[in-house]
Amino acid sequence: MSGFNDDMCPALSEQWSRRINSSQPETMHAPFSQDPPVRKDAQEDASPPALSIIIPTFNEVDNIRPLVGRLHETLVGIEWEVIFVDDDSADHTIDIIRRISLQDRRVRGIRRVNRRGLAGACLEGILSSSAPIVAVMDADLQHDETCLPKMFRMISTTSADLVVATRYSEPPQHVDGFTRLRQAGSILATGIAQRLLPTPTSDPMSGFFMVKRGIVEAAAPRLSLHGFKILLDILTSSPCPPTIAEVDYDFRPRLHGESKLDAMIVMEYLGLIVAKLTGDLITPRFLMFCVVGSIGLAVHLTVLRLLLLDELSFPVAQTFAMMSAVLSNYTLNNALTYRDRRRRGWRYLTGLAVFSLLCSFGVFAGVGLSTLIYDQEPYWWLDGIGGAVIGAVWNYVTSSAITWRAR
Template identity: 30%
Template sequence: MNTVASFSIIVPVFNEEDNLPVLFAEIHKAVSGLGKTWEVLFVDDGSTDRSLDVIKRLAAEHPEARYVSFCCNCGQSAAFGAGFRYAKGDVVITIDADLQNDPADIPAMLREYERGFDMVIGWRARRQDTFTKRIASKIANAIRNRLSHETVKDTGCSLKVMRTELARRLPMFTGMHRFLPTLMKMEGASVSEMKVNHRPRLHGTSKYGTFSRAKTAFFDLLAIRWMQRRHVCVDVREHN
C-alpha cells in the first residue's frame, strides 16, 4: 500500500491561454477536498500567445499554482522532464492543458496508486478525436507494443500518476513522453491502467501532427528497444 502525502500536477503548456483558467478551476474542484498537499506546476513551453501571462496571474492569485518557463519551444518531453525535476510532491501527475483530459479522474487514479502501484496510466476508452487521429493512434499503439513487448492500451494518454523518485530517473530525450510506462517498468515500477474520461477540444488547436512525427517516433521506438536490451537497473542499499 502507498500513502500519498503530497502530489504535483504537471501541465505542459504551449499556446493554451483560453484553457488554463478553466483547467486550474477544474483541478482545484477535483483535488482540494482530498486532504493532501498539492500543487499545479505549469511548464510553459515557449508559448507565443498570452499563456505565460495567464500562468503568472494564476500563480499570483493561488498559492497552489507554480510555474517554470522555457525561452523557446522544446517539446512535451522536455516539459515533462522539467516538471519532474521541479515538482515538490512525492507523486507527480501529468495532464494536458487542452482540457481533453478530465481532472475529475485524478482522485480515482490516486486511490488506485495507493493500492500499491508505482504508476497509474489513463486509458481513453471513448476518445473524442477525429477518426483519422483515432486510427493513427491505434496503429501507433499496436506497433509500439509489438516492438517493445508491451500491453499498454493507450500510452498516448497524458493523464498519468507516477512515483516522483522513479520519474526523475528516466532518461530524457525528445519523444520520451510516448514511452513513459515502458521506461518506468525498466526502473522496476509496477503499472496499472484504468479507464478515464476524454473530452473534445473546445479552444485552440492540436499542437502535434497525426502522421508528421511517425518517422521520428519509429526511430525513438528502436532506441527504446535497444535500451530494454541493455538497461541495468540496480537497487543499491547502504549497510552500516
C-alpha cells in the same frame, strides 16, 4: 513564493520575488478577478503538496483559467499543486499563469526559452517538484481531471507505481476527442508499441498518467527530451519495471486552441521506437538527420547526373551537386531535425552562411577523394556516394556542435 521560474538571472529573480511578496494593493488589480476562486484554508495551509500535476503548455491561453478552476473543484481533500511548463508561447500563456499564481499558491509556472518539446517540458516539471507523486496531463481540457482523485488513491493505497488513464479499456471507450483518422493512427501507434516493446498497458501512448516521482528520477538519465510520448519512454527506460494500474476515461473534444499533432510528431514517435529497440544507440535526432541526409543524397545524385549529361567535367559537376545537397540539408535540418533550435530571420541567413562555410571543408575533401577514385574507376554513382558520405560525416559533427548548438 513566486510560483514560477522564468530562467532569469539572480538579480532579476530577486526583484521579481520582492514584487510578488509585496503587500501593496497595486499588485492585485482588476483583471485577476476572473481567476478561479481561492479558498482561504488552501492559502493558509502550509503543508507540502502530496501531488504535483505537471501540465506542458504551448499557446493554451484560453484553457488555463478553466483548468485551474476544475482542479480546485475535483481535488478537495488532497494537498496538491499544479506546475505549468510553458514553451514560450506566442499567445503569452505564461502571463495568465503568473496572474493566477499571485493569488493561488497552488499554481506554479516555468517558462522555457529556446527549448521546445512536450517530453522535455514534462521531465523538467517533474524534476522541479518535491511531491512524492506526480501526474501528467494536457492543458487542452481533453483529459478528464475527475480521474485524478481515483488515480491518487490507487497509487497511495496499493502497490501500483504508475497509474495510466487509458482510452482503450475493455470494452473500448468511445473517443469523442478524436477524428476517425486520428483515432485510427492512435490505435496503429499503440499496436506497434505493444508488439515491439514490453509495455504492459492497454494505452502506452497515453498523455494522462500518475507516477511515483522516484520512478521518473531513476529513469531520467535515459529519457529523451524530444517527442511527445513520455509515458512510453518511462516504461521502456525504467531500470526496474514499474507496477502498473489503469483507470478508464473518456477523451473529450478540444474546446480552445489547436492540436499540436503533425507529421513531425509521427516521425519523432518512430524515432523513439527505433531508439528503444536499439538500446538508445540510435537517437531520434540522429535518425531524422539520416533521413534528411538521404534526401540530400538524392538531390546530390540527381544534380550530378544532370550536369554530367550536360557534358560538364566531373569535378565541376560534383562541386555543384555537393553544394546543392548542402543547401537541401540545411533547409530540412533547420525545419525538422533541429526544429527545437530552429534559426529564424537573420539567424537563418547567418546559420546558412556558417553551415556552408563549415561544409565547404567537407566539399573540398569529398570532391578531392571522389575525383581520385573516379579517375581510377569511373563509376559516377559510386564516386558520388563516396563524396556525399564524407561530406555527411563532417556536416553532422559541425551541425550539432556549431550551427545548431544548444543555447
